[in-house]
Amino acid sequence: MSESLPLLRADCANCFALCCVALPFAKSNDFAVNKPAGTPCKNLQQDFRCGIHTRLRDQGFRGCTVFDCFGAGQQVSQVTFGGRDWRAHPETRGPMFDVFPVMRQLHELLFYIDQALGLPDAAPVHPGLRRLLSETQEWTRADAGALAALDVAALRGRINTLLLETSELVRAKVPGRKKNHRGADLMGARLSGANLRGANLRGAYLIAADLSRADLRTADLIGADLRDANLRGADLRGAVFLTQPQLNAAQGDQHTQLPTPLTHPTHWL
Structure with a gap:
């Protein structure tokens, strides 16, 4: 991962448990209960830690063990909202929970771009990828209002065009x-x-x-x-x-x- 990029892996110690609150889940093989978006999981403790973290699979919460926010949680918690948590500052709840899924998509896109830039065979598309990398990074530093209004699908479409070209260039080398x-x-x-x-x-x-x-x-x-x-x-x-x-x-x-x-x-x- 480029040194200029934010951490693209979850750092739960610096997040306000956003995946445990902002996102919904349905009772299934992955989750033992239903939970609507914006409602804290029943296993979430006051210190933003999971009460059954070491027993998630045994307790029917396998879905939690496969999820990774690509570092969006700490970005929203510590950068977008400057370390203000949704419990101490309830006015941040709605905006914070709305922005988290957007940031997660942006960080996932950064992961793909960074990976593509590390592939020498994709050199012909690297200039375009670098421009989109810079644009996407700028969006990760935007305020909550701008992020909520961002057309992520359009940005993803532009990035995906170059990721597809990357794939074709790299796989063409396989005999x-x-x-x-x-x-x-x-x-x-x-x-x-x-x-x-x-x-x-x-x-x-x-x-x-x-x-x-x-x-x-x-x-x-x-x-x-x-x-x-x-x-x-x-x-x-x-x-x-x-x-x-x-x-x-x-x-x-x-x-x-x-x-x-x-x-x-x-x-x-």
């Missing part, structure tokens, strides 16, 4: 014919040991797919849904636009090979 599964429904697919090197898996539904021992080197995985996907023994080195939240939602083991700087989730065997 042989590459599979195109963009947006494909591959839920539960049996892909154990499959050669998916350099494949286009953008937005693919890979929920519960068996990708054990699959070769996913340099595959484009932006937006791919990897919930409960079996990545045991898979090779993901050089995978393009893979994020930590995607890995957190999947299953893997010590033999799963990952690109730097992503790490093996603690729940993997």
Whole structure:
């Protein structure tokens, strides 16, 4: 990650538990209860810490263990609102909770741009990416009113055009014919040991797919849904636009090979 970028990983010690309050969740396999947006989770303590943090999966809150705000929480808490928390300053509640999802998207976009700028094969689009990096960084420093009015979809569309070009440039270096599964429904697919090197898996539904021992080197995985996907023994080195939240939602083991700087989730065997 570039030294000029904010921390693009959650720093919960410097956040006012925004993901535990601002966001809604529905009772499901990921959450034990329903919770509307703007309402504190029942497990949230007065010090903004989770009362069951070490037992989230056992207590039915698996969804909390796979979520990452890409550092948006501390940015909103400490920069946008200058360290004023929503409990001590109740007038910040609505604006803060409205801005958090916007900031999360901006930080996710910064992650993708930063990753693209680190790929030498994507050099032809680096100038455009740097301009969008600067613009997106400026938005992360904007005030709450400007952020709430930002058309994030339009900004994302402009960035995605260059991310797509990045993907094409990088995967073109992979020899042989590459599979195109963009947006494909591959839920539960049996892909154990499959050669998916350099494949286009953008937005693919890979929920519960068996990708054990699959070769996913340099595959484009932006937006791919990897919930409960079996990545045991898979090779993901050089995978393009893979994020930590995607890995957190999947299953893997010590033999799963990952690109730097992503790490093996603690729940993997």
